[in-house]
Amino acid sequence: xxxxxxxxxxxxxxxxxxxxxxxxxxxxxxxxxxxxxxxxxxxxxxxxxxxxxxxxxxxxxxxxxxxxxxxxxxxxxxxxxxxxxxxxxxxxxxxxxxxxxxxxxxxxxxxxxxxxxxxxxxxxxxxxxxxxxxxxxxxxxxxxxxxxxxxxxxxx
Numbered sequence: 001x002x003x004x005x006x007x008x009x010x011x012x013x014x015x016x017x018x019x020x021x022x023x024x025x026x027x028x029x030x031x032x033x034x035x036x037x038x039x040x041x042x043x044x045x046x047x048x049x050x051x052x053x054x055x056x057x058x059x060x061x062x063x064x065x066x067x068x069x070x071x072x073x074x075x076x077x078x079x080x081x082x083x084x085x086x087x088x089x090x091x092x093x094x095x096x097x098x099x100x101x102x103x104x105x106x107x108x109x110x111x112x113x114x115x116x117x118x119x120x121x122x123x124x125x126x127x128x129x130x131x132x133x134x135x136x137x138x139x140x141x142x143x144x145x146x147x148x149x150x151x152x153x154x155x156x
Contacts, residue, residue, distance in 0.1 A: 008046055008090045010037070016049070016092065017126055023064050027051040027094065028120055028127040030134075037128050048091040052129055054120055056098060058083055079151065081108055111147035113140055 013033060020027055028034075031050030035041045053061060065073050065085055077084035077093060084093040097104050097115060104115035119133040137144075 008033075008049060012090075013049055014126055016087075017051075020064065023060070025053075025060050025064055026127065027053050028129045030095070030129040030137075034129045035134055037124065038131055038134075040131065040134065048093055051092065051094050052097045052120065052133075053083075053094040054097040054099070054104070058094075058096060061094060076152075079109065081106055108144045109147040109151035111140075111143050113137075113144065 010033070013029065017027060017029065028051065029037060029049075030052045031048070032041070032044075032046050033049055036043055036046075055061075061083055065071055065083070068087075070087055072086045074084040074086060074091070074093075081096045082094060084091060086092070095106055095108075097106055097120070099105070102114065103117055104119055106113050106115070116130060116132040116136050118130040120127070121130055123130075
């Protein structure tokens with residue numbers, strides 16, 4: 001099944017999100033594509049697709065990746081908080097979003113990020129992370145990048 005035309009397009013993203021949902025994997029569009037869909041930015045070329053993955057672990061997604069032909073896992077992104085694959089030349093990245101008594105969080109390589117309460121609110125025709133989550137993540141992204149750099153250096 002073809003997901004994307006080149007470059008990545010919204011129809012392909014919708015197809016991928018539906019294919020994942022058909023396998024019991026619910027994700028929310030995040031990153032630059034979420035900003036575009038929500039009208040926060042003008043349409044532009046995107047280098048990847050970011051998805052929030054609300055679960056306790058990656059077992060369902062890992063099984064999907066193993067069982068899907070044409071998909072190549074990006075090994076460097078196989079971490080406690082992330083997974084990624086390439087399909088048809090396009091890069092798709094997943095961030096694990098867990099929940100506890102204080103709400104949603106992601107442990108980004110040792111940097112604990114608490115998501116806004118409405119992050120996974122469904123108000124669109126398909127799951128798109130909230131405006132507040134994009135604004136929030138932009139404000140802490142330097143700390144997330146620093147945590148990744150520290151993690152990556154420890155893996156060398």
